[in-house]
Every structure is written in structure tokens, then in C-alpha cells.
């Protein structure tokens with residue numbers, strides 16, 4: 001780099017010398033002084049630029065994208081429905097595009113080919129999730145699985161989840177908690193037979209209760225248990241709101257210390273309250289065990305044993321434990337319940353689909369029994385319905401944004417280190433070059449086909465891909481399929497007269513129904529006693 005600079009300066013000097021020869025000696029002296037000063041300044045700036053400019057060795061350009069304003073870039077033009085906005089932009093700028101989001105560069109990927117390049121070909125470079133300020137606070141400084149950077153600590157946490165806490169054996173051992181909550185909800189729906197029910201709300205409560213019961217099981221009973229549950233629910237929904245709120249600190253990290261919207265302060269308050277709940281539950285659990293109570297077979301009991309053992313290979317701290325519990329609740333409740341709500345709305349919109357699900361259920365379970373999780377693998381049509389729901393209404397429409405640890409080249413464009421990468425799965429799942437009649441809800445396309453949730457086909461990525469793929473797929477499948485199977489086995493569902501099942505979406509980290517699902521249950525089992533096996 002230095003050699004061409006010197007050549008250039010030498011050439012400049014020799015042309016200048018021949019010009020100067022034609023001048024008087026006083027003029028010559030003045031010109032030489034100016035020339036010398038200019039050369040020094042020029043050389044210093046050039047060398048500084050050569051050495052200090054970002055080491056982007058490629059000559060590839062940045063991806064195309066809409067022009068932004070000074071300082072804020074494209075921030076003011078962002079449509080809150082980010083998934084559809086990004087999809088529209090990709091129709092103009094192509095499957096990879098760039099947005100300036102304050103001081104951050106945002107890159108949107110909207111094709112399966114480029115998703116593959118990011119998630120597979122450059123897997124390690126793109127293996128970190130971009131951590132919003134509020135998420136950092138709720139996860140004890142980012143010491144959970146979702147936000148820990150790719151490395152040994154993340155591997156240890158992931159192993160705790162995949163091999164132990166969410167393994168088939170552990171999930172089987174906490175099935176009793178899932179079953180109890182689904183049946184309580186059946187009982188509730190039965191009490192409302194013939195009247196409109198806010199199905200979305202009930203499904204959310206059912207899912208959250210399933211997860212909290214799998215976490216701390218029977219630590220508390222009666223009123224105390226109900227109080228704790230409702231305080232916990234309130235905190236979880238407020239924290240999810242904080243994490244999803246657009247935060248100036250995330251677009252201008254240099255301003256984060258001023259916390260201009262007060263999001264960090266509010267989130268810290270919520271995090272302290274949540275920590276108080278964890279402390280109460282852990283304290284109570286310790287007391288029960290000290291009094292000779294049985295070792296609990298729930299997630300909390302399991303994680304406490306790991307903390308107590310302090311095995312060198314799994315140096316789990318109390319903060320890790322609490323942050324992991326947060327992952328299960330926050331990562332698992334909204335995602336699974338919103339998927340179920342969309343599935344129910346789609347099914348109710350197509351009576352043929354509902355009939356076929358019910359025929360399958362009646363053939364496997366009959367009308368004199370209740371659904372059990374062990375039936376799931378005998379329900380291929382319902383499984384296809386859930387896959388199709390996750391295709392058409394991708395629950396995490398932009399996955400969890402990734403952040404590259406190195407500058408790299410994707411699709412011939414430079415992706416700067418530290419930019420925020422949105423993989424627009426919502427658009428990929430509706431891309432006509434990947435799917436026939438992509439806007440049609442058609443579970444048949446997943447029957448007898450190779451599709452699974454592993455992400456191995458980059459046209460279908462509802463749970464992400466690779467090292468950072470969702471850790472809760474098994475748990476989500478069990479909760480979603482068992483709940484849907486039970487609700488359609490026990491009831492026929494109708495929208496209230498004069499209304500129609502609405503399917504419009506509202507963007508969030510987790511996609512929601514714009515209008516919550518309200519429906520009327522009608523019993524369809526032979527024996528009324530089946531509906532009241534768990535009092536709610």
C-alpha cells in the first residue's frame with residue numbers, strides 16, 4: 001500500500017520541479033515551501049487513511065437499499081409491520097438489502113438461497129444473536145441461552161437444555177403438568193359451552209401455566225400458587241413488551257447510557273420483581289427439601305441439583321439458572337400460544353380441515369377417551385396442520401436477528417461486522433418460487449413429505465437453523481399438538497354469529513393475530529364426565 005503512495009509523490013514532485021524551473025528564485029523559494037508543506041499534509045492524511053480505514057479487503061459493495069436521512073438513516077420511514085414492510089422493500093431492492101437504522105446497519109435477507117449462505121455457509125460468523133438492551137437486563141446480563149454469544153459458556157447452557165432439561169426423558173417426566181393444564185382448560189371451555197370465549201387468552205394462560213408448572217411444579221399450593229401465577233404472568237407480559245419496544249439505545253448504542261425512553265430503568269424494576277419471585281420459589285423449594293420432602297422432578301429441581309453439584313464441565317451459577325428459567329417462559333409461552341391461536345383460526349376457517357382433524361382423532365382415540373401425548377405420533381394430519389400454520393404465519397417472522405462477528409460477503413455484497421441481520425422467514429415461507437399457491441392454507445403439502453423442523457430445507461425455517469436453532473422444538477410440539485388435539489377432540493368450534501374468523505397479523509418478535517380469536521365451543525364427546533376430569 002505504501003509503495004504506490006511513494007511513486008505517486010515522486011511523480012508529483014518531478015512535474016512540480018520542472019514547472020518551478022521556469023520561475024524566479026524568490027518565487028521558487030516560496031513555491032517550494034508551500035509544496036513541501038502540502039506534500040507532508042497529503043502524505044500524512046493518505047497514510048493515515050490507508051492504515052485506519054476499516055479492513056474491508058473485498059471490493060464488494062454494500063447491498064442496495066432505500067436512501068435515508070442524515071443521522072437517523074431509514075428509521076423514520078420504518079413501517080411498524082416490519083415483516084410486510086421488509087417484504088415490499090425486497091420487491092424493489094432484491095433479496096438482500098440494506099437499511100441505515102440510526103448508527104446501526106440493518107441487512108434484510110428474503111430468499112432461501114441467501115438464508116442458506118448466512119445460516120449455513122457462514123454459520124459461525126453469524127452465530128450470535130443481536131441483544132436488545134432490555135433483553136440484556138431481563139437475562140441477568142445476557143447469561144441465558146438466547147443471548148449468550150456463541151462460545152464455551154453458550155455451549156454449556158445449550159447442553160444443559162438440549163441433553164438434560166428438554167430431553168425426551170425429562171419432558172416425559174413433567175407430562176403430568178402439561179396434561180393437567182390442558183384438561184383444566186377443557187373444563188373451563190365446557191363451562192362456557194354455547195357462549196363466545198376469548199380462545200387466544202385461554203390458550204396463552206394454558207401455555208404459561210404448563211410452562212410454569214413444568215418449572216416449579218407443586219412448590220406452592222392454593223391461593224399462594226394463584227397469586228404467584230398471576231404476578232408472574234403480569235411480569236412476563238410487561239417484560240416481553242419492553243424487549244419488543246423500539247429503543248433509541250438499540251439504534252444509537254452510543255446513547256444507551258442516557259436511556260432516553262426510560263426503557264432500561266423500567267425493565268430493571270421488572271427484573272428485580274421477577275428475581276424476587278425466583279428467590280421466593282427457590283427458598284421454598286430448599287425448605288421443602290430440608291424438611292425431607294421428595295426431590296422434585298421439575299426443571300427447577302433439576303437445575304438446582306446442577307448448581308449444587310458444581311461439576312467442572314457444567315459450572316452453572318444461580319444467575320444462569322434464573323436466566324434459563326426466563327428463557328423457557330419467555331421463549332416458550334408467546335411463541336407456542338400464538339401458533340395455536342393461528343392454527344385454530346385457520347382450522348375454523350376451513351370446515352373441511354376441521355372435519356378431517358376430528359376424523360383422525362376419532363379413529364385414534366375414539367369418543368370415549370381423552371387425548372394423551374402418546375397419541376401425537378399417530379396424528380399425521382394434525383401435525384401437517386401445525387407445520388402449515390408455522391409456514392403461513394411464521395411465529396418468529398424475522399427469526400431472532402443475528403449479528404456477524406466478522407465482515408463477510410453474502411450474495412456478492414459486503415455485510416459489515418456488527419450489522420443487524422433480519423432473515424425474513426415470513427417472506428421466504430410465502431415465496432412463490434418455493435411454494436405452490438403460497439397464500440393458500442393447505443396442510444396437504446406437508447403430508448407424506450420430507451419437511452421437518454431441522455431447517456435443512458432453507459425454504460422452511462420456522463425454528464431457525466444450525467447451532468442456534470430453537471432449543472424448545474420438542475417441548476413446543478408436545479404442547480401445541482396435544483392442546484389442539486384435545487380442543488378439537490372435545491369440541492366443535494364456531495365463530496359467533498355474524499362474525500368471521502379473521503386471520504390478519506400484527507408484527508412483533510412473535511407474530512400475533514391482529515384481532516384475538518373468539519369462538520363458541522360445542523361438546524362432541526359421548527360422556528359429560530370426560531369434561532370434568534380436572535377441576536379448573
Ligand code: HEM
Pocket residue numbers: 129145146147158166327328329331332333335336339395396399400462463464465466467468469470471472473475476
Ligand atoms: C412455536 C413455538 C416456537 C417457535 C416458532 C420458536 C422459534 C424460535 C426461533 C426462530 C429461534 C431462533 C433460532 C435462530 O436464531 O436460528 C428460537 C430460539 C430459541 N427458542 Fe424457540 N421457538 C418456539 C418455542 C420455544 C419453546 C417452547 C422454548 C422453551 C423451551 C424455546 C426456547 C428457545 C431458546 C432458549 C432459544 C435460543 C436458542 C439459542 O440461541 O441457542 N422456544 N426459537
